[in-house]
Amino acid sequence: MAKTDRFGYKISMSMLLQKCTEAGLKITDQRKVILKVLEESEDHPSVETLCERARQVDSSISIATVYRTLGLLNELGLVLKHDFKDSSARFEVDHGHHYHLVDTETGQVVEFQSEELVALINKIAADLGYQMVDHTFEMFGHKLKK
Amino acid sequence: MAKTDRFGYKISMSMLLQKCTEAGLKITDQRKVILKVLEESEDHPSVETLCERARQVDSSISIATVYRTLGLLNELGLVLKHDFKDSSARFEVDHGHHYHLVDTETGQVVEFQSEELVALINKIAADLGYQMVDHTFEMFGHKLKK
DNA sequence: GTGCTTTTTGCGAACCATTCGCATAAACTT
């Protein structure tokens, strides 16, 4: 049975690698390792963290290669780059768009999607005379008391 | 008649300076110049741009002071810091809540409000069982070709 | 497989926005 995420998107290494070859990229050992590490990461690792994890598999991998690989994957739309306020960029495999609601009391992160939200922001952009190509949205809140 | 921004918020230098003294900060010529330049900026200038503008009034102002002043004002909540994707941070006097659409081709920032968006995200939070207390939202796009 | 061409790699140096250390110079206090 194929592995899927909570929204039902199928994810697989071979699919990621296929996309890379389709884009004319060569499949190197380093890229395979980095992709695998990224795909297995449940969190949103920084480049440095990612590099450390990759080095545990192949200690010769340099951070420059990690940067280059992530840049490439990001251009292909396979990987999402997040610029959180506190310094360095963080990455995750793009498993389909979802948003985050951070519980301000527990720190827990709730993921959700909303077609309605996507539709509305596209409409807002269009009303302003723009074609939206990207957006960021994050919520902070606490559980409703009954 | 008091000057107001496009959303009707009253803004004034003296108010900003008063907040600074209340916070125990000394009012220096540099701070007055930086504050004035920021307050008169209709755009969302980068630190470097801000520094250039300030230097036209007082050429001895250093970029380190501009950074320090903006950091201070940001801590006081008088100034908003935005980390748009394109490298350097950009600032604006806090005139109340609105959103930003960044033109990916020109770097220009379009401001907008949407009651509909506010209503929708509150509803989304409520549906998830949460009371929203804060959120971030930013759009990136380019002008529609006709 | 063996060549040949193109892409990728690791390394360190370069880059760039931002921050720091420090001695000097202002601002507030009395």
Place this chain on the structure above:
DNA sequence: AAGTTTATGCGAATGGTTCGCAAAAAGCAC
């Protein structure tokens, strides 16, 4: 005016990210 505190300008340091280059590996044709 004198004393205390905070702010400034300078240049050097920092830290994440990118670049240049020669060496290594990948893909392709035979």
